[in-house]
Amino acid sequence: MLRIRRVYDDTLPVNREIIRQVKEILRTRFPAAPREDIDQLGEKLRNPFKQRFRSVLFVAQTLKGRVQGFALLLHEPEIGFTFLDWIAMAGGKAGSGIGGALYDRVRQESLALAVKGLFFECLPDAPDRCPDTALLKENQDRLRFYEQYGARPIVDTAYESPVNAGDTCMPHLVYDGLEAQRPLRRSFARKVVRAVLERKYAALCPADYVERVVASFRDDPVALREYRYLKPEAARTRVDIRTMEQIPLIVNDRHDIHHVHDRGYVEAPVRVRSILAELEKSGRFTLIKPQAFPDKHILAVHDSDLFGYLRRACAEVPEGKSVYPYIFPIRNKARPPKEPSVLAGYYCIDTFTPVNRNAYPAARRGVDCVLTAVREILRGHRLAYALVRPPGHHAERQAFGGFCYFNNTAVAAQYLCAYGKVAILDIDYHHGNGQQDIFYQRNDVLTLSIHGHPSFAYPYFSGFAEEQGDGDGEGFNLNLPLPEAVDGPVYRRTLEKAVTRIRDFNPQFLVVALGLDTAKGDPTGTWSLRVKDFEENGRIIGAMGFPTVVIQEGGYRNRTLGRNAMGFFKGLIEAHHHWGRNRQEPRERLHGVGFREVIEPPDVERVRRLVDITGFFSAEEVAIAAELVQERLEKGPDSGYEFVMGDHYGRLAGYTCFGRIPGTTASFDLYWIAVHPEFQGRGLGRRLLQESERRIKAVGGARIYVDTSQRSQYAGTRAFYESCGYRLETVLADFYSPGDGKAIYCKVIG
Template sequence: MFRIRRLFDTRLSSDQRVMEQVQGILREQFPGLSDKDVNKLPQQLENPLKHKFRAVLYVAEGVRSGVKGFALLLHEPQLGFDYLDYISAATNMTGRGIGGALYERLRADATAWSSRGIFFECLPDDPELCKSPKHRAQNRSRLKFYEQYGARPINGTAYETPVKPGDDSPPYLVFDPLGSQEPLNQNHAQVIVRAILERKYQQHCPPEYIEKVVHSFTDNPVQIRPPRYLNPETCKPPQHRELPEDEKIILVVNDQHDIHHIRERGYVEAPVRIRAITRKLLPTGMFREIRAKRHPEKMLKRVHDQGFIRYLKAVCLHFPEGKSVYPYVFPIRNQARPPVDRAIRAGYYCIDTFTPLTANAYPASRRAVDCALTAANSLLGRQRLAYALVRPPGHHAERRSYGGFCYFNSTAVAAEFLSAHGRVAVLDIDYHHGNGTQDIFYRRADVLTLSIHGHPRFAYPYFTGFDDEMGEGEGLKYNQNYPLQEELEGGGYRKILSQALQRVNKFKPQFFIIALGLDTAKGDPTGTWSLNGEDFFANGLLIGKLHLPTLVVQEGGYDSRALGSNARQFFQGLWAGTFLE
């Protein structure tokens, strides 16, 4: 038994071990490769600009026995093609269906990417090109394997001309049209072949050789060798691509969110928010829902003041069901002596007058933290994307205060948890400044905090979020705010988002957390901007293109009519940026 997944990078130690096994198979099965070629594989995954292809590494893993095989596909989205660089089972795993399973998976992916086809090299089965009968037999076996998928060598070109005259077994260029009946256009083929030779073989192929090969593609359409081993009617079409488990977005919903329900007119942070989002997300097939696991209170204490935690727990425990208390006394003159009465003491810990305390504020927000931690933990395994769909929100909760409908800062607790495994960047894209997250990490350099929001001169919380708040001590220059004008459309927003993502990229985090506010949408009762569904898709796409393990934690967004569709658009963009771009 084995499963196939994509390996995106080696940020996690577990993935470093997988990469070492892949490199071991490379050395065993491709003994002619130099150490330089083997060792550059991690950089190919992490730096596509340098290597001029987006490298996609597939690994076939056993439950206990490690890597059984791998395939390395080079994806070129602008030119619309894929190049299969390597595919191999481990030495003791050949003939067990691993190569076929890997090839079918990458074919399904290439089809989903709307690729024109997959190109790769195969050693020749022609006696004039391969002198060894033994090697010809091995080559025939490989070509027969690929022929069952409709992949056959391109005819009538100089591609199989040896770079050094007299060399034996120059490779064919094989083309898999992925089931398409559309002929391969000459001009497109020339562009693709040039890209392959110049980007992959520039050190081995002199310019005059490359020109000779490119210009040898004179047929239009390009001629593909007729089937030699199998009946073309038996060719396998690409499989319908259902999302593999490792590409699904982990979804953790706060199953206790609705116990916190303020039934007062004008209180927009209502349970309908979660229902509106799940109704639109679950039918997409992009999500795998898991239940939140209970986490110890010590996780809360790592970001919140213990006295604050004790107070919130105790005051909520003693409230009668259905009763709400709003802060109305704020003892700023003598903070050392808070009021004795718990209800009156609310203002000692609160930053506003519209966030009530109820019997269920503590358990609901405590469960939201469990959801965020459960989703964050999935990023330490095989998942790239996770979503904690929680209410109440959390990004306004500071180390020792609550407010803005927020009691505990779920985003900050998740960031603290992940920071034990590598650098973390938190980007808050709620309409309102993430003052709580800023406060908690303001003096730290291992967690980068950024927030794009309405300027505090007109937007809650009014007292933080200015662009000169850049951190203190070790955290100096590790906090960045982008306060924006009162009226803003999607294009202007994306310019700022691109700047923030450049800052994230420069930080080189192991993990990325998005504090997702959907209150940037047109018509939201708490905001003044006018982003639409297409804007949310585009924003998600930009974020996904960073290809980082990403946790999304739900914050604001209060127009229930558009909330679900905007969330769906955002996650479809995020998924596409992560897995298709």
């Protein structure tokens, strides 16, 4: 059995292994492919600026993780087209159906991206253009396959003309109009061809060749080859846009053993059934059986005394009975109380969380469910949901309470910490005191909680805004307490503040403690959120795009519980899918950036890495950028180089380098401006430029000059300067190479 899924990056070990297998297929099936293109596959997924396309990788793999085939799709959002760069099967498994499934998925993605056409290359299927008979048969099979979808080669152009004398078997450019099958307009086709030749084949196609090929597209609409292998009416152009990936749903299969019949105990099994009934109808989830995990994961966040007490005490309580804390002795580690009913108060923070025979096994199984959900994320899923009870976010390192025994959210975050930074977003009505207590002195886990103010809401003793972390964790705990009356718009404004802090932290993973007790009419809350509000909240969270584990916490109004849960996931899923298709769109203004002029020794390597990863500069230019920093360190102001460094929580996010032009009184050169790809489109470049201009003006500068290439891939750079008030002064024709001039801009600031 196969599944097709998208691989977004090479951050996770499982994705690195998948990409390794994809590279192996490429090397085996296409031995003539440039090695650099293969080696840089992971970077292309992370950094679209390397090739000026967004790369989308789909893999067909067995349930054991073996890659059987893949498709690499390039997306150009400004022109509005996709380009199928590679599609291949392991061992050349033609006729297996894998290629068809992958191409179907590529067409789904292209349609969802709202492009005007899907393009790809295919070697010729005519004997006079491909003398190799074995290869000719493969080419004919490929073009026959694509004709099924209405995709046919473009004809009557110079696209197939050789770049160098003697080149043979030049590929067709094939056009798939997708569901609309709209005619291919000349102006659009020319833009597509220029982008493909100048970006994908920049090292192979000289400028005059590109111009000749582009100019050869004269027909409007552009002509496509007549159907050669089947009748036109047989082509199936319709695209099924339904997603092929479902969200793993892990339900605590032992949650119902923990059923307390005591009056007023709202944490009942019907909660899970209410949610599950709505989710199952949606068809967006796939049930995954919980796996068993060792106790070490619980002991990583909870004191061993608490763990041992719960396991022992629950086993000793008679069947059908519950022990409630009612005496709370001051905790003396040397002399804990002996009486079981008193000992409960030694470990508990309230009077309504019972110790009974089934509390421990139900809570223990909940941990297994949560870790199974985490495992699904580490296997490459972007979303996973652990539908568990009892909940967990009130359980602290040394105490339980609030219906919570083990902190599921903290266990999940701790497990994920081995793979990168984690943010916990608690959106339960009550403060997530457990996560705060466990991670309060750590900076690798950002804890955030939106909740009712502790002046009126449980747990009453924590959740104040001034609790911001301690030691290394200072600034990594954010509490956003709200008043008793809160509606959807008020909540969303607060949620946006939390999201801004999460984006600044830029974690590898997000853990959401999902409380549905913020709903109108919930017996434990006072707020008035409705289904549409939960959907909007899910959309705001999903728009961040982080791999996300959702863990069920509170929510006790059973009449609306399922609809509210489904509303949240509807928004979360839709926003996550939108992020996946538009993940490099300009993001909101960046917060938490500090600027400095003083250069430090580590900046040499920081600048080298930053300039290299942008993908704009050659190896020689990268070395020069680092050398300028080194020269400033050695010579100080006498070097003639000044810097503005933009740091984001200790990380170099971007920088500028400038200096006075020798022989002038008030003119300065802007030598460098570079922004890390993760921070591009968020206003950082503009802020760096403004900081530089301010410093130049302060020392008497009046004019700033900057130059850049005239090549099409630098159009965005030129537009950026122009939008910042720089005006084109002159162009030095053919300065860099034939057809590539130097554009010199100037801004008057004094």
